[in-house]
Amino acid sequence: xxxxxxxxxxxxxxxxxxxxxxxxxxxxxxxxxxxxxxxxxxxxxxxxxxxxxxxxxxxxxxxxxxxxxxxxxxxxxxxxxxxxxxxxxxxxxxxxxxxxxxxxxxxxxxxxxxxxxxxxxxxxxxxxxxxxxxxxxxxxxxxxxxxxxxxxxxxxxxxxxxxxxxxxxxxxxxxxxxxxxxxxxxxxxxxxxxxxxxxxxxxxxxxxxxxxxxxxxxxxxxxxxxxxxxxxxxxxxxxxxxxxxxxxxxxxxxxxxxxxxxxxxxxxxxxxxxxxxxxxxxxxxxxxxxxxxxxxxxxxxxxxxxxxxxxxxxxxxxxxxxxxxxxxxxxxxxxxxxxxxxxxxxxxxxxxxxxxxxxxxxxxxxxxxxxxxxxxxxxxxxxxxxxxxxxxxxxxxxxxxxxxxxxxxxxxxxxxxxxxx
Numbered sequence: 498x499x500x501x502x503x504x505x506x507x508x509x510x511x512x513x514x515x516x517x518x519x520x521x522x523x524x525x526x527x528x529x530x531x532x533x534x535x536x537x538x539x540x541x542x543x544x545x546x547x548x549x550x551x552x553x554x555x556x557x558x559x560x561x562x563x564x565x566x567x568x569x570x571x572x573x574x575x576x577x578x579x580x581x582x583x584x585x586x587x588x589x590x591x592x593x594x595x596x597x598x599x600x601x602x603x604x605x606x607x608x609x610x611x612x613x614x615x616x617x618x619x620x621x622x623x624x625x626x627x628x629x630x631x632x633x634x635x636x637x638x639x640x641x642x643x644x645x646x647x648x649x650x651x652x653x654x655x656x657x658x659x660x661x662x663x664x665x666x667x668x669x670x671x672x673x674x675x676x677x678x679x680x681x682x683x684x685x686x687x688x689x690x691x692x693x694x695x696x697x698x699x700x701x702x703x704x705x706x707x708x709x710x711x712x713x714x715x716x717x718x719x720x721x722x723x724x725x726x727x728x729x730x731x732x733x734x735x736x737x738x739x740x741x742x743x744x745x746x747x748x749x750x751x752x753x754x755x756x757x758x759x760x761x762x763x764x765x766x767x768x769x770x771x772x773x774x775x776x777x778x779x780x781x782x783x784x785x786x787x788x789x790x791x792x793x794x795x796x797x798x799x800x801x802x803x804x805x806x807x808x809x810x811x812x813x814x815x816x817x818x819x820x821x822x823x824x825x826x827x828x829x830x831x832x833x834x835x836x837x838x839x840x841x842x843x844x845x846x847x848x849x850x851x852x853x854x855x856x857x858x859x860x861x862x863x864x865x866x867x868x869x870x871x872x873x874x875x876x877x878x879x880x881x882x883x884x885x886x887x888x889x890x891x892x893x894x895x896x897x898x899x900x901x902x903x904x905x906x907x908x909x910x911x912x913x914x915x916x917x918x
Contacts, residue, residue: 653730750839763838788814
């Protein structure tokens with residue numbers, strides 16, 4: 498008979514999952530540094546893939562204990578013309594002086610290469626980022642628990658005693674236990690009344706009936722008015738509820754002045770933002786708005802992949818943004834965030850309108866507004882937006898001109914409050 502072994506362990510074929518998690522925790526800082534270096538070399542479509550990261554061998558060295566030689570030993574060092582017996586020799590500076598050992602066979606000490614899964618890579622990638630100024634408790638990773646009624650229980654604290662429900666139960670118990678006794682008592686009382694109508698009440702039959710009546714009354718009197726089994730307490734249970742609602746508006750300029758390189762930079766920024774939001778926040782809406790001379794709300798697929806061109810009227814996107822906020826996302830119920838990417842080029846007389854829209858209509862409603870200019874030169878839109886920085890602490894603006902600058906700027910805009918980046 499063939500023996501068949503079925504492995505039902507939770508780890509399945511990945512038997513070293515525990516060791517892997519301990520390794521990641523122990524060398525988290527070195528791995529996180531490697532993740533940040535790797536992301537700057539990725540394309541847009543490769544940002545969410547696994548990664549082979551390399552850790553210097555010296556960073557994962559394990560301390561060891563070993564026995565010393567012990568005793569007194571005399572050692573002759575040939576060629577010594579500087580020291581005599583009894584001299585103290587200083588320790589060489591710069592460590593022990595040991596390095597990687599080379600050999601003529603091509604073998605030596607290599608750095609350690611470790612493969613991160615897709616989930617591990619993205620978790621380390623976004624670990625120290627968060628939506629700034631989220632005044633309510635953070636959603637998703639830190640759920641809010643709310644106490645709700647869950648019927649009644651037979652034990653609890655006096656403050657939770659349900660008096661009406663307890664007394665109702667006690668009354669029902671007393672009726673159930675004493676109903677037959679009361680019925681019998683009523684019948685005996687009627688029989689006693691009939692006998693008393695026939696004689697003076699001194700007969701043995703009257704005395705016997707009176708004794709039975711007294712015994713029944715004692716029996717009924719022994720039924721407790723309130724018994725521990727009657728007690729009912731209001732029960733409550735903790736249930737998770739969405740502790741805040743958040744919406745992120747993504748505004749991207751797709752006008753003719755945005756060449757493919759600048760559109761690529763803007764898309765890189767928004768892809769990072771999209772991955773960050775969808776991985777860290779379960780309860781969040783994302784609204785995509787593209788604009789040239791006219792603005793339109795589009796789907797995720799259209800936002801990242803469709804191609805358009807035309808003139809530039811940035812205020813069209815801000816007007817549409819304001820309309821959507823007031824129609825679907827009242828600021829009293831939602832945490833509102835806006836990220837805008839543009840090359841700064843705009844219709845001459847429109848940049849002032851953009852600043853006025855932000856001051857009068859949008860910034861009073863949002864928690865945070867981040868503007869990213871994907872061009873180095875400062876144009877009229879940058880000049881108008883710069884006037885808002887001293888006035889609104891929840892407004893931020895940065896420049897990005899190279900792909901390698903996307904991630905540092907993104908981390909700077911969305912770092913956790915109180916964390917230095």
